[in-house]
Amino acid sequence: MIYKILKILLSIAIIIVAIWGFSDSYSSHNIDNIVHVVAIGIDKCKDEVNNMKVSFQFVNVSGSSDSSSGGETSTVVTSINTTSINKGINLMNSYIGKELNFSHCKVIVFSEEFAKEGIKSEICAFINNEEIRPSTNIVISTSEANSYLKNSNPNIEKLVTNYYETFELTSNFTGYSDDVTIGNFYNKLIHTSYGNTAILGRTFEKVASQDQSQEGDSSSQGEAQGGSSGGSGSSNGGGSEGENYSSENESGQSSGGNNNQNDSGGASLEISGKRGTQNVGIAVFRDDMFVGQLSEIDSICHLLVTNNVDSFVLSIPMHDYPDNLLDINVSSIRSSKVSVNTSSENPKISVTVYCEAKILTIDENSNYENSYDLTNISGQAQKYLKKNIESYLNKTSKEFKTDIAGFSTHSFVNFLTLKDWENYDWNSKYENAEFDVTVKLDVVSSLLFSGNQ
Amino acid sequence: MENTRIGKFEAIALILTVMVNHAILNITKIIISSTNTSAILNTIYISLIAILISYIIYKLLNKFPTFDILDISNFLGGKILKLIVSILFFAYFIFFSGSLLKSLAYCLQTIYYTSTNTFFIIAIFLIGAVFVCNLKNDSTFRSNLLVIPLVLLSIVVLFLGNTGDFVFENIFPILGNGIFDTFFMGASNLFAFQGLLHLLFLPPHLKDITNLKKITLLSILFSALYLICSVCIVLLLFDTTVTSTLLMPLYSAARYIEFGTFFQRLDSVFILIWIISFVSYLSIIISTCCNILRKVTPISSTKLASNLIAFFILVVTFFSRTYATSTFYTDIVYKYAFFSVLGISIIVMFSAFILKNIKNKNSNKQISANPLKGGAI
Numbered sequence: 030m031i032y033k034i035l036k037i038l039l040s041i042a043i044i045i046v047a048i049w050g051f052s053d054s055y056s057s058h059n060i061d062n063i064v065h066v067v068a069i070g071i072d073k074c075k076d077e078v079n080n081m082k083v084s085f086q087f088v089n090v091s092g093s094s095d096s097s098s099g100g101e102t103s104t105v106v107t108s109i110n111t112t113s114i115n116k117g118i119n120l121m122n123s124y125i126g127k128e129l130n131f132s133h134c135k136v137i138v139f140s141e142e143f144a145k146e147g148i149k150s151e152i153c154a155f156i157n158n159e160e161i162r163p164s165t166n167i168v169i170s171t172s173e174a175n176s177y178l179k180n181s182n183p184n185i186e187k188l189v190t191n192y193y194e195t196f197e198l199t200s201n202f203t204g205y206s207d208d209v210t211i212g213n214f215y216n217k218l219i220h221t222s223y224g225n226t227a228i229l230g231r232t233f234e235k236v237a238s239q240d241q242s243q244e245g246d247s248s249s250q251g252e253a254q255g256g257s258s259g260g261s262g263s264s265n266g267g268g269s270e271g272e273n274y275s276s277e278n279e280s281g282q283s284s285g286g287n288n289n290q291n292d293s294g295g296a297s298l299e300i301s302g303k304r305g306t307q308n309v310g311i312a313v314f315r316d317d318m319f320v321g322q323l324s325e326i327d328s329i330c331h332l333l334v335t336n337n338v339d340s341f342v343l344s345i346p347m348h349d350y351p352d353n354l355l356d357i358n359v360s361s362i363r364s365s366k367v368s369v370n371t372s373s374e375n376p377k378i379s380v381t382v383y384c385e386a387k388i389l390t391i392d393e394n395s396n397y398e399n400s401y402d403l404t405n406i407s408g409q410a411q412k413y414l415k416k417n418i419e420s421y422l423n424k425t426s427k428e429f430k431t432d433i434a435g436f437s438t439h440s441f442v443n444f445l446t447l448k449d450w451e452n453y454d455w456n457s458k459y460e461n462a463e464f465d466v467t468v469k470l471d472v473v474s475s476l477l478f479s480g481n482q
Numbered sequence: 483m484e485n486t487r488i489g490k491f492e493a494i495a496l497i498l499t500v501m502v503n504h505a506i507l508n509i510t511k512i513i514i515s516s517t518n519t520s521a522i523l524n525t526i527y528i529s530l531i532a533i534l535i536s537y538i539i540y541k542l543l544n545k546f547p548t549f550d551i552l553d554i555s556n557f558l559g560g561k562i563l564k565l566i567v568s569i570l571f572f573a574y575f576i577f578f579s580g581s582l583l584k585s586l587a588y589c590l591q592t593i594y595y596t597s598t599n600t601f602f603i604i605a606i607f608l609i610g611a612v613f614v615c616n617l618k619n620d621s622t623f624r625s626n627l628l629v630i631p632l633v634l635l636s637i638v639v640l641f642l643g644n645t646g647d648f649v650f651e652n653i654f655p656i657l658g659n660g661i662f663d664t665f666f667m668g669a670s671n672l673f674a675f676q677g678l679l680h681l682l683f684l685p686p687h688l689k690d691i692t693n694l695k696k697i698t699l700l701s702i703l704f705s706a707l708y709l710i711c712s713v714c715i716v717l718l719l720f721d722t723t724v725t726s727t728l729l730m731p732l733y734s735a736a737r738y739i740e741f742g743t744f745f746q747r748l749d750s751v752f753i754l755i756w757i758i759s760f761v762s763y764l765s766i767i768i769s770t771c772c773n774i775l776r777k778v779t780p781i782s783s784t785k786l787a788s789n790l791i792a793f794f795i796l797v798v799t800f801f802s803r804t805y806a807t808s809t810f811y812t813d814i815v816y817k818y819a820f821f822s823v824l825g826i827s828i829i830v831m832f833s834a835f836i837l838k839n840i841k842n843k844n845s846n847k848q849i850s851a852n853p854l855k856g857g858a859i
């Protein structure tokens with residue numbers, strides 16, 4: 030009997046001690062004591078003491094209940110000047126009065142100005158935080174990161190996190206930007222022979238809005254002529270009332286930007302809508318420093334070579350009618366084949382991409398049931414794509430001097446030991462690399478109609 | 483465990499559990515850090531050596547049916563040698579299970595229980611393990627048999643879930659740091675096969691001793707497959723420089739798995755499975771140590787013995803004040819200790835085997851010299 034009582038008492042004691050021991054962890058993770066950060070922005074700070082301005086984007090929970098009938102949830106952006114990320118987080122904890130939780134953080138935005146000076150210590154601080162998921166996207170904003178966050182109002186989605194989740198999907202079917210996550214960015218950052226990339230984000234100029242009602246919102250939709258990364262695709266209504274944004278793509282002006290915009294088919298990426306941001310293009314890094322941008326056509330070529338795109342739309346100039354652009358929907362049908370020959374002084378890189386395309390444009394001259402015409406279009410599309418891939422590859426090696434496509438990994442097979450590979454000195458030789466590009470693209474048909482005759 | 487008789491599958495699950503928990507914690511990191519890109523080649527190489535050693539162990543054990551290493555040492559050197567070997571194994575199991583437990587507690591504290599003292603995490607594990615040991619005799623092995631398929635399934639899901647992020651070129655250059663590091667220095671990674679030592683305690687507990695060969699080879703073969711799979715996941719997913727700095731490489735790999743936007747954060751499920759698996763591992767260690775205690779001390783109560791062993795493991799966890807200390811024990815000291823214990827065991831078994839042969843020859847001679855007295859010997 031005494032033994033049984035002792036046993037019960039011991040069990041109760043163990044339960045009480047376990048509750049006491051784990052209560053601290055429970056309390057710190059309690060929903061009442063934490064506030065969820067959905068995005069972080071980092072800008073350069075001109076302050077004498079502090080070197081960075083860290084902005085945190087939160088979802089306004091009280092706002093969400095007000096707008097539960099249909100509007101999107103509003104967000105709050107709060108900034109702080111600090112000397113390091115972790116100190117900034119701590120200061121913000123103190124300011125907010127709750128603990129910041131990053132388990133729902135979807136995006137980390139760096140301003141271009143900040144990224145030019147290197148972001149390794151910041152990336153390491155984030156990757157070391159167990160709350161931040163490896164799938165968190167990295168965006169380099171051409172304007173201030175704080176401004177990017179403030180203007181990231183979802184158009185169609187109610188939650189801003191839903192909008193951020195569309196980055197991955199849109200890169201797959203538009204090819205205009207890469208789905209770069211902090212996990213992959215860190216892996217490449219540590220690897221000395223890799224270049225690195227990030228999503229390139231832009232903010233629009235705010236313009237006077239004439240359509241303040243919901244109806245008015247819908248009237249402003251669909252003006253995207255080049256593309257937009259926002260899941261909703263074209264800019265659509267639904268943002269905060271009375272605010273409207275418009276942009277003209279400035280990628281042609283920037284370093285390594287779109288020098289052949291007219292060739293790209295993305296001639297004018299003019300967008301107007303309720304969301305003040307768009308992600309088109311790729312930010313290029315050498316080591317941890319931002320060194321330039323890739324335009325939308327370069328992004329497509331990059332994703333095609335690295336097997337990260339399913340389909341995209343190309344506007345190819347036709348020889349017969351040079352003024353006309355023919356729109357084709359290109360799908361990647363096989364992984365690209367890359368081989369690197371390191372037997373000579375400079376690496377010789379052969380790239381073969383395999384695609385299939387369907388014609389989107391139909392006019393009075395088209396007859397896509399004629400196999401001769403299809404072969405002719407295939408040939409022109411192949412030439413066009415080959416020229417752009419070569420231009421993109423030369424840009425990475427000659428201009429940026431960074432192997433963002435990861436060709437170095439394909440060269441590993443040519444060496445028996447790591448020492449042999451290190452002795453080859455890939456980084457210095459990549460800028461003299463010779464490229465041999467083969468495009469195997471078959472235009473197979475049109476869509477519902479084979480012509481307009 | 484003394485009166486427990488276990489079947490073929492329970493025995494294989496037992497050997498697998500010991501290796502699997504070590505692999506989850508840090509063995510993949512140790513292999514990749516020491517051999518770099520040749521980690522898969524090295525794992526295949528040590529797997530072949532492990533299979534060879536397990537066959538040698540089987541051959542030696544087969545000469546002493548129903549004897550474990552303690553009985554064999556008793557046969558060879560009497561009670562003194564039995565005591566020495568018992569202390570050796572007892573200290574080995576207690577010390578390194580305690581160090582591994584401390585490492586796991588540090589990891590769990592970092593990942594989930596940031597405000598909880600590691601003592602409470604350790605205590606929960608030990609209470610769970612002692613509870614399982616104090617149930618019916620074979621509860622440890624039966625519960626383990628339920629857990630191990632989940633653990634094996636988890637590694638398959640981990641592999642398949644990460645396939646999209648694999649960089650297959652990470653296995654090149656195929657020889658990594660060179661032939662010497664891959665095949666000579668890399669042979670020390672054999673310590674990943676901790677199950678080899680537990681094989682030495684199996685024979686008295688098997689329902690059918692004729693299954694020993696199957697159990698030995700299959701358990702080491704499955705362990706090898708598990709290890710190769712774990713190393714593949716980590717090597718193909720992370721750069722080798724990154725791997726050497728990761729807290730728990732397989733956990734980090736689990737964080738990358740996302741099946742669409744609905745099935746995210748699956749790492750929590752993996753952690754749950756691995757926690758249960760580690761409790762199972764601790765209960766096996768406690769059972770084995772109970773067995774050793776009962777053979778060399780007058781303690782006959784399983785409850786008393788298991789509580790005592792849990793207390794010893796708890797004491798060991800206090801030795802490592804920092805994570806660096808516990809990884810020093812589990813990564814470096816563990817390696818040397820394993821080879822010492824395995825080496826001594828094989829020497830003991832081999833000497834006993836020679837002694838038995840000599841005795842047999844002498845008895846045969848006596849039988850041939852005095853055929854009428856032969857039956858009495």
